[in-house]
Amino acid sequence: MTASLLTLLPGSGYAAAERQTNEVYIEETPQVSPPQHRVPQWCHRLNIHHGEATCYSPRGGNYLSSMGTRCELSCHRGYRLVGRRSVQCLLNRHWSGMTYCRQIRCHTLAVPHHGSYQCTNGVKLDSYCSYTCQRGYHLEGDRRRMCLEDGHWSGSDPICVDIDPPKIRCPDSRERIAEPDKLVATVYWDPPRATDSADGVIKHVMLRGPEPGSEFPEGEHVIRYTVYDQAHNRATCKFTVRVQVIRCPVLKPPEHGYLTCTSVGNNYGATCEYHCDGGYEQQGASLRVCQSSRQWSGSQPTCTPMQINTEVNSVAGLMDQFYEKRRLLIISAPDPADQYYKMQTAMLQQSTCGLDLRHITIIELVGLPPHEVGRIHEHQLSDDIIEGLRQFLHITRSRFSMVFVDKDGVDHERYIQPVTPEEIFSLVDTHLLTNQEELWRNQNGGMCD
The missing domain is CATH 3.40.30.10 (Glutaredoxin)
Structure with a gap:
């Protein structure tokens, strides 16, 4: 190093030695290398997982990682960009921001009450989820929903509703013969069997007509049952009870006499008793019964003038x-x-x-x-x-x-x-x-x- 006598000027970049001499030794300051703008790999190469970087360099396509390079970032379909959409290769050999691609996922769907769903690809983009309901329930709303690019499902949550009526089976219709000496028949039956197609619960059963074990008069009677499930769906069924009265021919009173009969006088089991007017007495059986064959027992008696025997001894x-x-x-x-x-x-x-x-x-x-x-x-x-x-x-x-x-x-x-x-x-x-x-x-x- 050559020593020179310099006038110390402020800011010259040089410093005097601390010795108490009239000589000053000058030490040259090391020079910093200028930035190598043309270095192709100034910043590390961008590698966006599940995405792409589109870069532009002022020095050409061979310098896409050199200082000053600007890159536009994007993600593949099904992924969302997290961070800056545009980064630049800086002097410090780093890109100007951190960016990555996050997979698009929709939230987990709620399972409908009395139903379920199945998805083609979980909660990922373009996954289709199809809803079904349990037996006896019907789906109201969207049957199919898709995970969209905004991370939301298409449509809205459907519900499963019970709209099917219960199933009910009434007893078979029946025909009865009126009981002997009566115009009615006592008819019994088992209550109808009813089930709900959804949860099997029958909430209310309503009978329109007489109860089982009631006495039914002659004629045809319609019995109706109505059942309701918990969703207030209803079902009805009906059957008939026909009561027949067996009748014999109408008896005529004897000449000079009259009849007294039970029931209406000519139905099965009815008994008719013959009586004679005053001054007449009966010849023959006094009672006749209407039989199931529709014929009267015995034969009709007669009323003859009363014969008074005065030739008695007492x-x-x-x-x-x-x-x-x-x-x-x-x-x-x-x-x-x-x-x-x-x-x-x-x-x-x-x-x-x-x-x-x-x-x-x-x-x-x-x-x-x-x-x-x-x-x-x-x-x-x-x-x-x-x-x-x-x-x-x-x-x-x-x-x-x-x-x-x-x-x-x-x-x-x-x-x-x-x-x-x-x-x-x-x-x-x-x-x-x-x-x-x-x-x-x-x-x-x-x-x-």
Whole structure:
């Protein structure tokens, strides 16, 4: 190094030695190499994973990593650029920013209630997810959704809804015969089987019609069931119950008689009883039953005029002929000319119809021995029977009197003066009618013209 004597000028780049001499030694400062602008690999080569870099250099295509090179960055389809879209190779041999490509992914889809989905490629771009619902449910909304480039799914979340009605099967229709002596049949059935096509739960069952085990009258009856599932879908079914009444031909009452029947009178099991009018007695069986063959049992009896046998040996023999058949009105008077006797017989002769309707037979005991007379209509009674009646019923000969005897042979009422037929009829109608007589009176009116 050559030493020169220099005038020290501020900022010259040189420095004086610290020795106390008049000589100054000059040390040359090392020179920095200028940037090698033309070096092709000034920055490392860009390698964008799943992307591309499009670079431009002012020095040409052979200097795409030299200082000053500018690159435009992009990602392959299915990836999104994270960082700067444009970078430059700097003096410090680094690019001006960090950039990478991130795979585009959509969020995980929610599984619909009562449903599911399957995807072609998970949650990646262009993946298609197809939705299905469980058996009994229907899909409402988008059946297929695709993962888009913006990271969102196309469409919206669908739902699975229960719109199918439940399945129900009613019992088979049935036909029944009315029970004997009835116009109804008791019909049973098992409740219908119902299931829901979705979750199997039936929430409510409604019956329109009689309950099982009810009595059904004659005719056709429609029974309906309605069931509801939890989604308020409903299903209905119906069946019929037909009740048939077996009937026999309508019976006609016998001449001089009438009928009393159970039920409506000619249905299967009905029983009809024959009765004869006052003064007539029945010949033949009194009861007939309607059978399942639609025919009546037995044959129709007849009502013939009552034959009174006065040639009996005792009062009991005479009274037995009237037991449960006729009521007796015994009139006693000391003389045919007795005023009370004539008044009473005159009133009764005008009420023959009413007496017959109430099954009343009149016995007359008139006079004093040896001219005493006893008769039932035109039939004469012997002296022994007359005396026996007086003793049995405690009837005096000395004055007018009447004794009313019911069908059971019981002394029911006594009179010492004449009474109107209406009083006698009122007594019978109010207190002495049998159930059969009352039924017949209600059905036929029991009136005399």
